[in-house]
Structures are given as C-alpha cells and as structure tokens.
Amino acid sequence: MAVIPVELAGRGYQVHVGRDVIDRLGSLAAPFVRKSRLVVVADTNAWRHHGERFSQAAHSAGWAIALYEVPPGEGSKSWASLQRLTDWLLEQEVERGNHVFALGGGVVGDLTGFACAILKRGCGFIQIPTTLLAQVDSSVGGKTAINSSTGKNLIGAFHQPSLVLADLATLDTLPEREMRSGYAEVLKYGVLGDRAFFDWLQHNGSQVLARDPEALEYAVATSVAAKARIVAEDERETTGARALLNLGHTFGHALEAQMGFSDRLLHGEGVAAGMVLAARYSARRGDLGDSDASLITRAVEGAGLPSEIAALDMDTDGAELVTHMLHDKKMDAGTLPFLLLRSIGAAYLAKDVDLKDVAAFLDEQLQAH
Incomplete structure (x- = not known):
C-alpha cells in the first residue's frame, strides 16, 4: 500500500492507495470517529457493490452506520440534491467536529464535500473513492461543487477531506x-x-x-x-x-x-x-x-x-x-x-x-x- 501526504499548512492529510484498504477502515478512520455511528453518503451502485464490505469493516470496529444513498449520475449534483442531503445530515445531528464518509465516484465526493463545507459552516469528511477517475482526481485537493443550469461545478467551495482511502479492489467492478x-x-x-x-x-x-x-x-x-x-x-x-x-x-x-x-x-x-x-x-x-x-x-x-x-x-x-x-x-x-x-x-x-x-x-x- 502506498501512502501519499497532501501537505497543506496545518491541514495536511493522507491518501492511502492499495487493495482492500476498506478492510482497514477501523484502524485508518479511528482518529476521525467521535461517535459509535458512521454517517455515510454513498452512490447507490457503489453501495450495492461495496456496502457489505464497508459495513463489515465498520461493525468490526464497533460502529453502526447511518446511510444516505445518492442516485448515480451528474443529475445528483444539483441544488435539490444538496438540500435533501444537508437536511438529512442535520437530522442525523452531524456536528462540526464529526466526519461524514463519502463512498462512491466523483459525484458523491463533490456533493458530500460541498454539503460538509456549508453544514454548520464546515464539518469534516472522508473520501472513499470507488472509481479510477475519483481516485486520481476529484477525491484529492478539496474542490467540491454542484452543477447549475449555466455549467458544471460552478457552485462550490474549497473544502479538504481529512482522509482519502483509495481501495483499488473497488475498481474490480468498474465498467x-x-x-x-x-x-x-x-x-x-x-x-x-x-x-x-x-x-x-x-x-x-x-x-x-x-x-x-x-x-x-x-x-x-x-x-x-x-x-x-x-x-x-x-x-x-x-x-x-x-x-x-x-x-x-x-x-x-x-x-x-x-x-x-x-x-x-x-x-x-x-x-x-x-x-x-x-x-x-x-x-x-x-x-x-x-x-x-x-x-x-x-x-x-x-x-x-x-x-x-x-x-x-x-x-x-x-x-x-x-x-x-x-x-x-x-x-x-x-x-x-x-x-x-x-x-x-x-x-x-x-x-x-x-x-x-x-x-x-x-x-x-x-x-x-
């Protein structure tokens, strides 16, 4: 497994790249979990393929899961989707010191990251990218956004993740x-x-x-x-x-x-x-x-x-x-x-x-x- 540091002034984080990284969720994510429940936003397809393994890793660490599924596709990066997600995160009583887990491709990472950037003026999130494009690009660097009728990614914020877990095994099911x-x-x-x-x-x-x-x-x-x-x-x-x-x-x-x-x-x-x-x-x-x-x-x-x-x-x-x-x-x-x-x-x-x-x-x- 490779570990790549993203060095930012006072806010650096690590990107873990390798097969079966999700199986090490308990040890890698433990410093960022303050409650016994993980708040997870997942692409529907990603959860279908990888949810069981993610759940097993979480349960082995003693964590329950609150799950919000997002339909795949760019249509989910909209104002309406953002509102529904932020309302749900508030219902889950997410606090500024908590971390939300984003499991899926770039759409889920962008949407979840932006929601976390504006929720209570900023809470933490952890990226678990499940597509090659998300692993090498959108999950790293802190660009989060939704689309508008004018164009793509025009409404957003810079909001860095606290951790990125790029599990290469998730690419086995990628078309x-x-x-x-x-x-x-x-x-x-x-x-x-x-x-x-x-x-x-x-x-x-x-x-x-x-x-x-x-x-x-x-x-x-x-x-x-x-x-x-x-x-x-x-x-x-x-x-x-x-x-x-x-x-x-x-x-x-x-x-x-x-x-x-x-x-x-x-x-x-x-x-x-x-x-x-x-x-x-x-x-x-x-x-x-x-x-x-x-x-x-x-x-x-x-x-x-x-x-x-x-x-x-x-x-x-x-x-x-x-x-x-x-x-x-x-x-x-x-x-x-x-x-x-x-x-x-x-x-x-x-x-x-x-x-x-x-x-x-x-x-x-x-x-x-």
Missing part, C-alpha cells in the same frame, strides 16, 4: 468504459508535467486498464502524488500552478456541455478529447511539435478514448463550443486562459488566446476525418 474514462486523468498527469510517467504509460497503460495490481497501484499513486504536489503549491488556484490540472478541461467541458453533461460523453472522455485538442491547438500556435501532438493523440486512441470530435456526432460549430467555454471558472476580467503545451510534460497557462481563432480551429476539427 470498462468508466475505467477508460478514469485513465484519461491518469494520462493527463504525464502529459502536463511528467514525461517519464507518460513514457511509462505508453508501455504499461494496457496493464493499468487490465487492472494489474502492481501497475494499477503505481499509476494511481503516481497520479495522486503529482496532484498533491500541485495542490500544496496552489491550494486555491490563485497562482496559476493548480490551473495546470485543468489540461484538457476547457475544451472537454465545452464538449460535455454540448452533450448535455450526459452519458453520451463521460467526463474522462471529454478530457481525453480535450487533451488532443489542446495539443493540436498548441501545435497550431507553434508551441508544440507535431510529433508530440501525434504521440498524445495515439496515447488517447490506444486507451480506447475519443480523439476526434468529428466522430462525436455533435450538431454544433466552433462558435457555439466557444460560448460554452465562456462559463469556465478560469475566466478573469473577460479573458479565458488556456492550458497549452510546449512539450509532453511541459504545460503552461496561455493568456493571449484569441477565442475567434479557437472557434476557427474547432470548426476545422469538426470537419476533419
């Missing part, structure tokens, strides 16, 4: 498409800041996707460590360092929005296509070599992820996709910074991007192939 979607975020860490990890994934990515225990633990632990370093440097995304984690997301979120934030395009699939677009746009500007852009495209395609937006069957054009981008959280004084590349492993924040040029570029991509 292949969800596994590939999560892999997009793993690949992202190599593309944005670690050429050696990118090269390792070129040789070992198929083993990660096949859930080989050793390869999977290395990939998840390396990804978490990369995110932990960036979060420690720029927790609230004020210096530009943390913005690097959004590589592929400005383009990807626009694609997701055009698809109605639906299962037509999963988040990781949008990020994968967005990374290809970021690479190709970087090459168009003369920042990135065509060979590196091609390598990124092949890495995405090799993982079974979408690389060509012309194949997504979207009835849209570049101008409409750019309109979606205007709701991006990185907008500042009317300017939208873009995460672009100088080479594989060297991302940077470009603040001089002409959105009309982006629209023209997207029109070309939509008509390609």
Whole structure:
C-alpha cells in the first residue's frame, strides 16, 4: 500500500492507495470517529457493490452506520440534491467536529464535500473513492461543487477531506468504459508535467486498464502524488500552478456541455478529447511539435478514448463550443486562459488566446476525418 501526504499548512492529510484498504477502515478512520455511528453518503451502485464490505469493516470496529444513498449520475449534483442531503445530515445531528464518509465516484465526493463545507459552516469528511477517475482526481485537493443550469461545478467551495482511502479492489467492478474514462486523468498527469510517467504509460497503460495490481497501484499513486504536489503549491488556484490540472478541461467541458453533461460523453472522455485538442491547438500556435501532438493523440486512441470530435456526432460549430467555454471558472476580467503545451510534460497557462481563432480551429476539427 502506498501512502501519499497532501501537505497543506496545518491541514495536511493522507491518501492511502492499495487493495482492500476498506478492510482497514477501523484502524485508518479511528482518529476521525467521535461517535459509535458512521454517517455515510454513498452512490447507490457503489453501495450495492461495496456496502457489505464497508459495513463489515465498520461493525468490526464497533460502529453502526447511518446511510444516505445518492442516485448515480451528474443529475445528483444539483441544488435539490444538496438540500435533501444537508437536511438529512442535520437530522442525523452531524456536528462540526464529526466526519461524514463519502463512498462512491466523483459525484458523491463533490456533493458530500460541498454539503460538509456549508453544514454548520464546515464539518469534516472522508473520501472513499470507488472509481479510477475519483481516485486520481476529484477525491484529492478539496474542490467540491454542484452543477447549475449555466455549467458544471460552478457552485462550490474549497473544502479538504481529512482522509482519502483509495481501495483499488473497488475498481474490480468498474465498467470498462468508466475505467477508460478514469485513465484519461491518469494520462493527463504525464502529459502536463511528467514525461517519464507518460513514457511509462505508453508501455504499461494496457496493464493499468487490465487492472494489474502492481501497475494499477503505481499509476494511481503516481497520479495522486503529482496532484498533491500541485495542490500544496496552489491550494486555491490563485497562482496559476493548480490551473495546470485543468489540461484538457476547457475544451472537454465545452464538449460535455454540448452533450448535455450526459452519458453520451463521460467526463474522462471529454478530457481525453480535450487533451488532443489542446495539443493540436498548441501545435497550431507553434508551441508544440507535431510529433508530440501525434504521440498524445495515439496515447488517447490506444486507451480506447475519443480523439476526434468529428466522430462525436455533435450538431454544433466552433462558435457555439466557444460560448460554452465562456462559463469556465478560469475566466478573469473577460479573458479565458488556456492550458497549452510546449512539450509532453511541459504545460503552461496561455493568456493571449484569441477565442475567434479557437472557434476557427474547432470548426476545422469538426470537419476533419
């Protein structure tokens, strides 16, 4: 098992990565449990697959469980869901010194984390991510949010978990498409800041996707460590360092929005296509070599992820996709910074991007192939 520290001033925490981490719940979570009952918010599917094992671990430690189940899907990250959850947490008499357990993917982690950020002006929570995407991305770093009619994750707060338990055994039941979607975020860490990890994934990515225990633990632990370093440097995304984690997301979120934030395009699939677009746009500007852009495209395609937006069957054009981008959280004084590349492993924040040029570029991509 790997243990990765997230070093924040006075508020650091640990991420435990390995198989059967849930079975060690009693010892790992004990410092954060003040009552003999765990308050648990779980994705319905995650609880169906992993609830029995979680319950056994809790009961072995002498803890009862109060359970709130959340329907899977982005639809649960809404005002209505947030209200229902916070009302329930208040009924459970959750106090500021208590910790709520979030078991599931990014939706449950985001929703629960935001509820805990605002409940009685802040109570603790523990992340138990059960998808690859959540284990390497959303469970670490303290970004919590719900969606609005305007866009994704636009209403939220920075609220760090007290502990993250990434049990790789939970990925055994993850559908292949969800596994590939999560892999997009793993690949992202190599593309944005670690050429050696990118090269390792070129040789070992198929083993990660096949859930080989050793390869999977290395990939998840390396990804978490990369995110932990960036979060420690720029927790609230004020210096530009943390913005690097959004590589592929400005383009990807626009694609997701055009698809109605639906299962037509999963988040990781949008990020994968967005990374290809970021690479190709970087090459168009003369920042990135065509060979590196091609390598990124092949890495995405090799993982079974979408690389060509012309194949997504979207009835849209570049101008409409750019309109979606205007709701991006990185907008500042009317300017939208873009995460672009100088080479594989060297991302940077470009603040001089002409959105009309982006629209023209997207029109070309939509008509390609």
